[in-house]
Amino acid sequence: MAPVIxxxxxxxxxxxxxxxxxxxxxxxxLAVNIFxxxxxxxxxxxxxxxxxxxxxxxxxxxxxxxxLIGQAIGTAEDDKRAALVVSLARxxxxxxxxxxxxGKQLADxxxxxxxxxxxxxxxxxxxxxxxxxxxxxxxxxxxxxGRDPLYRERNPDQxxxxxxxxxxxxxxxxxxxxxxxxxRTPVITAAAPLGNGGVVMTTTNAxxxxxxxxxxxxxxxxxxxxxxxxxxxxxxxxxxxxxxxLRRLARAAVRVRLGRAREVVVPRLPTRRDEIGLLARAxxxxxxxxxxxxxxxxxxxxxxxxxxxNPLASLRSAVDGLKSxxxxxLQQRLLAIVQDDVHRLDRLITDISEASRLDAxxxxxxxxxxxxxxLIDAIIAQRSExxxxxxxxxxxxxRAGEPLVAFGxxxxxxxxxxxxxxxxxxFSPEGGLIVISASRVSDSLIIRVEDEGPGVPEEAREAxxxxxxxVRPESEAFGRHSxxxxxxxxxxxxxxxxxxxxxxxxxxLSGARFVVELPLADRP
Numbered sequence: 285m286a287p288v289i290x291x292x293x294x295x296x297x298x299x300x301x302x303x304x305x306x307x308x309x310x311x312x313x314l315a316v317n318i319f320x321x322x323x324x325x326x327x328x329x330x331x332x333x334x335x336x337x338x339x340x341x342x343x344x345x346x347x348x349x350x351x352l353i354g355q356a357i358g359t360a361e362d363d364k365r366a367a368l369v370v371s372l373a374r375x376x377x378x379x380x381x382x383x384x385x386x387g388k389q390l391a392d393x394x395x396x397x398x399x400x401x402x403x404x405x406x407x408x409x410x411x412x413x414x415x416x417x418x419x420x421x422x423x424x425x426x427x428x429x430g431r432d433p434l435y436r437e438r439n440p441d442q443x444x445x446x447x448x449x450x451x452x453x454x455x456x457x458x459x460x461x462x463x464x465x466x467x468r469t470p471v472i473t474a475a476a477p478l479g480n481g482g483v484v485m486t487t488t489n490a491x492x493x494x495x496x497x498x499x500x501x502x503x504x505x506x507x508x509x510x511x512x513x514x515x516x517x518x519x520x521x522x523x524x525x526x527x528x529x530l531r532r533l534a535r536a537a538v539r540v541r542l543g544r545a546r547e548v549v550v551p552r553l554p555t556r557r558d559e560i561g562l563l564a565r566a567x568x569x570x571x572x573x574x575x576x577x578x579x580x581x582x583x584x585x586x587x588x589x590x591x592x593x594n595p596l597a598s599l600r601s602a603v604d605g606l607k608s609x610x611x612x613x614l615q616q617r618l619l620a621i622v623q624d625d626v627h628r629l630d631r632l633i634t635d636i637s638e639a640s641r642l643d644a645x646x647x648x649x650x651x652x653x654x655x656x657x658x659l660i661d662a663i664i665a666q667r668s669e670x671x672x673x674x675x676x677x678x679x680x681x682x683r684a685g686e687p688l689v690a691f692g693x694x695x696x697x698x699x700x701x702x703x704x705x706x707x708x709x710x711f712s713p714e715g716g717l718i719v720i721s722a723s724r725v726s727d728s729l730i731i732r733v734e735d736e737g738p739g740v741p742e743e744a745r746e747a748x749x750x751x752x753x754x755v756r757p758e759s760e761a762f763g764r765h766s767x768x769x770x771x772x773x774x775x776x777x778x779x780x781x782x783x784x785x786x787x788x789x790x791x792x793l794s795g796a797r798f799v800v801e802l803p804l805a806d807r808p
Contacts, residue, residue: 313523317515331504335497342472342490343460349376350474350486351458357382358479370396379487382478385453387444390482401487403435406467416498417468435463435471443483448475452483469494529553529560533567540571599626651780653805654697656729657688657722663701664720667709674714678705681721688722690729690802692780697802700776700784703769704733704798711737711796724804728782731800734789739796745786749774777802 353372360368365382373380373393379401382390394401406417438445444453451459452475460474470493475485529551536550550571553564602621609615664678672678682688690697708718716736723730740748749770777784782802789797 314519317519331497331501338493339462339470343462346472346474346488347458347460350476354476354478354484357484366391366396369393370398373398381485383443383449383483385481387442389440389443401489403465404467420468432462432464435465446485448473449483449485452477465489533564651691653689654692654694656690657682659698660701660720667705676709676712676716678718688729689805691805696776700773703773708733708735711735727804729802729804733798734795736795739794740786
């Protein structure tokens with residue numbers, strides 16, 4: 285399994301918003317919910333098609349009624365027609381008129397005393413009716429509905445001026461027409477031939493259609509109004525629960541960016557279990573990590589200053605002494621001090637440079653499978669060729685043929701094990717034995733480096749990995765180590781997603797054991 289390594293990927297294309305990237309979240313949430321409400325408001329326009337279907341059904345019904353009324357009146361005796369006209373007009377709630385072949389009116393239910401067809405004067409209607417008619421006209425304009433012709437009465441002796449009467453005479457059919465009353469209610473006229481050559485015409489003011497549509501529209505309006513208010517309140521609540529914490533996080537992030545991390549408390553929002561809560565805690569953890577990194581950088585800079593001052597002070601004293609000392613032997617001793625201090629400064633600067641760049645280099649590193657077993661073999665062989673002091677021996681224990689492969693950079697891992705081996709050699713007594721073992725445990729690679737030195741006290745086992753912490757053997761000359769070796773080793777191991785620690789030996793003998801754990805390259 286390859287380690288997680290930062291890579292220069294970009295998600296801008298996936299996260300780009302072409303039209304709303306400059307609009308804050310609150311108007312976006314409102315816009316989305318209002319758009320959904322606009323779809324619901326489309327029901328107002330659906331009512332227009334609903335009204336059209338009702339009118340079509342009423343037109344067909346008027347045509348059938350006109351034909352039936354014509355047949356009934358056509359079979360009635362002349363002296364009974366007037367009574368039959370009034371009776372049929374009352375039963376069908378229509379105005380019935382009879383015309384002869386020349387279009388002259390023969391009978392009219394209204395003239396016979398039945399005033400069941402009355403058109404309303406819009407100028408005398410109350411304000412609510414005017415508002416309703418205005419809304420009708422507005423919806424008709426939006427949906428592009430055609431306006432029916434205005435209903436006007438004709439001369440009683442000129443019945444052929446009615447289109448339905450004229451068509452009934454010509455085709456012997458039952459035509460019907462929809463008109464518009466002054467108050468915008470539909471008026472339906474229909475005509476049908478009589479048996480004696482005349483024509484009957486029915487007229488109905490279908491005010492109930494308009495009333496039904498307006499009632500349904502009112503109900504839909506009430507529902508839409510309630511839903512709109514609830515939706516806006518929920519949108520504002522949702523925007524408040526999203527936008528406010530995001531703004532708090534943004535303000536805290538800006539203050540951290542401005543260098544006020546010490547005085548900024550990034551809200552963690554512990555009660556939120558959603559993505560905003562995760563974001564808040566991630567930013568808070570990131571800020572704490574940044575603070576820790578800043579503290580480490582400041583401490584590192586202070587330590588570097590302190591460590592450089594010691595050899596510089598010694599070097600300054602030796603150089604100043606050279607000016608006044610005339611004894612050649614003493615001059616040679618001072619020159620030796622200068623040379624040691626220069627070497628020490630060079631070693632310090634080299635180690636400090638590597639330690640300061642190590643994190644950045646590891647973050648850009650491309651890890652590959654490394655045979656750690658062969659790597660340790662090579663390190664032991666090279667160190668043995670250079671010679672081991674004080675008759676020290678090194679033993680390497682590993683299972684033959686067992687693959688010990690980890691992901692990493694070979695040069696960096698080599699530096700880790702070289703530091704551990706050199707550290708063990710420094711603390712090993714005369715004739716001491718250094719044991720290095722490598723084995724697979726579960727999905728990890730475990731490397732142990734044991735020596736027979738004085739060991740590391742339990743209270744100092746974490747301190748040995750700090751920068752510039754150096755506890756050296758008494759036999760070793762001062763200044764030969766910078767105190768960065770184990771700190772560099774820990775940084776490298778942790779950069780490889782591993783762990784390094786120091787512990788006591790299991791055999792109870794004196795000495796220290798350094799344990800390095802690395803993930804295997806072939807782990808599941």
